[in-house]
Amino acid sequence: MFILFLSYSILQYMIIEHRTLNYEKENMNHQLDEILTFIESNHQHLTVDEIKQSENDFSIINEEDQLIRIIDQKGTIVMDVTEDLHEAEVLPVLVNSKEFEIVRNSEDPLLILRAPVVTDEFAGTIEIIRSMEMIDDFIDNIFFVLITGGVGGLLLSFLGGTFLSRQLLSNVRVITDTMQQIKVNGLQERVPTYETNDEIAQLGKLFNELMDDLEESFIQQKQFVEDASHELRTPLAIIHGHLSLLNRWGKDDPEVLNKSLHSSLKEVERLIKLVQELLELSKAETGTMGPTEVNPVHVVQLIQSVKHNFELLHPDFMFTTHIEKGTQYVAVPPRHLEQILIILLDNAVKFSVVEKNVVIACFAENETVHIQVIDKGIGISKQDIPYVLNRFYRADKARSSKQGGQGLGLAIAKRWIEKYKGTIHIDSEEGKGTTFTMTFPIAKSPF
Numbered sequence: 001m002f003i004l005f006l007s008y009s010i011l012q013y014m015i016i017e018h019r020t021l022n023y024e025k026e027n028m029n030h031q032l033d034e035i036l037t038f039i040e041s042n043h044q045h046l047t048v049d050e051i052k053q054s055e056n057d058f059s060i061i062n063e064e065d066q067l068i069r070i071i072d073q074k075g076t077i078v079m080d081v082t083e084d085l086h087e088a089e090v091l092p093v094l095v096n097s098k099e100f101e102i103v104r105n106s107e108d109p110l111l112i113l114r115a116p117v118v119t120d121e122f123a124g125t126i127e128i129i130r131s132m133e134m135i136d137d138f139i140d141n142i143f144f145v146l147i148t149g150g151v152g153g154l155l156l157s158f159l160g161g162t163f164l165s166r167q168l169l170s171n172v173r174v175i176t177d178t179m180q181q182i183k184v185n186g187l188q189e190r191v192p193t194y195e196t197n198d199e200i201a202q203l204g205k206l207f208n209e210l211m212d213d214l215e216e217s218f219i220q221q222k223q224f225v226e227d228a229s230h231e232l233r234t235p236l237a238i239i240h241g242h243l244s245l246l247n248r249w250g251k252d253d254p255e256v257l258n259k260s261l262h263s264s265l266k267e268v269e270r271l272i273k274l275v276q277e278l279l280e281l282s283k284a285e286t287g288t289m290g291p292t293e294v295n296p297v298h299v300v301q302l303i304q305s306v307k308h309n310f311e312l313l314h315p316d317f318m319f320t321t322h323i324e325k326g327t328q329y330v331a332v333p334p335r336h337l338e339q340i341l342i343i344l345l346d347n348a349v350k351f352s353v354v355e356k357n358v359v360i361a362c363f364a365e366n367e368t369v370h371i372q373v374i375d376k377g378i379g380i381s382k383q384d385i386p387y388v389l390n391r392f393y394r395a396d397k398a399r400s401s402k403q404g405g406q407g408l409g410l411a412i413a414k415r416w417i418e419k420y421k422g423t424i425h426i427d428s429e430e431g432k433g434t435t436f437t438m439t440f441p442i443a444k445s446p447f
Helices: 002-042 047-052 055-061 131-187 199-248 254-286 299-313 335-352 398-401 410-420
Strands: 068-070 077-083 101-105 111-117 125-132 318-323 357-365 368-375 422-427 433-443
Touching: 002 111, 002 125, 002 131, 047 077, 055 077, 055 125, 068 254, 077 433, 101 125, 131 199, 254 357, 299 357, 299 368, 335 357, 335 368, 335 433, 410 422, 410 433
Parallel strands: 318 357
Antiparallel strands: 068 077, 068 125, 101 111, 111 125, 357 368, 368 433, 422 433
16 A cells, blocks of 8 residues: 555656646747747847847746846857846856756756847847746645655555454454354354345355255255164164074074065065165255256156056056147156156055046146146145155155155155256145146257
């Protein structure tokens, strides 16, 4: 700041000094032109005596603190007029062209303009000598004002900068202290936010939003580990129990051996399915989906294919389709859309105990494709609907366990739907059935 202020003040001083001096030179040039015009127009045969007699005319042209004198070819002063400027200690100088000179070796600094003057009867030099005392005083005052203003500006900048830096650093210090508290107390700590809309306040709000996301992710991860541990514990305990039974005495009893092996294999299959679903859920959440661009898939054809497969797997069920006329495409990989439909249909089959009828509907509305899976099963209670799409959640844990579900299918479906800019909505009533509605933006046909 000091270098900037000093450089700016020096630049201003030099510009003012240069322009002031140029103004004085222009003024003296104007006077010289008047004198030369007077001599050349009215006295073409001007003699030395006539020059001396024209002293009054030159006095009219002269200004305050200025000396005008005419010198002959011998260096003798023929005529001089002055206004409050005493005879300067400047020796007469003959010149052949116009020139300026600044003299500062006397008590009174002087600006001198010399120019040749030639008539039919006279040849010599005109000198206009002007005092620069007022100019120097003006420049000195300007210099004093600039230095004073610069120093004052530096002081104000220092005080204002100190105040502002303390304010800014105090907010930064709050963020730093909050980070230290997070290390000690956990992720629940937040930075105090203020209503000001400055960058520090925005940084604090952004930090709190990131901490909210981080805490939510940490809680979800913790819940995931707890739920996964709980789900893994049961089949592992069953397998351990059967192996212990066989190790003690069951290996000699064919009936116990077959029963234990059958139960253990069933639990191993359950573990394999659980691990596969966990991997699938991880892919859905991390976005492991291959290429960025997705070729559109024909929704109706895929629905018909999945429906046909389920009719073969569940011949005791009736699968009905209500499809709007017209072909629609969505930008979802066929494998993932097929997986979503399989999860929803499998869920509908599991919980349709009495009325084994499942409807698949498809229609377009407002540039979106709606796909519905409707069953007449046991339904979901209102308090459970917000949670059924969470991992490992079971609305009825007893019946879900009997059905063999891990509580991951709907969570996987939700992640894939959201990954491709879709939405999923649940309408359900206990004892009357459930409707899953998913929507995707309509994509252009690839053909």
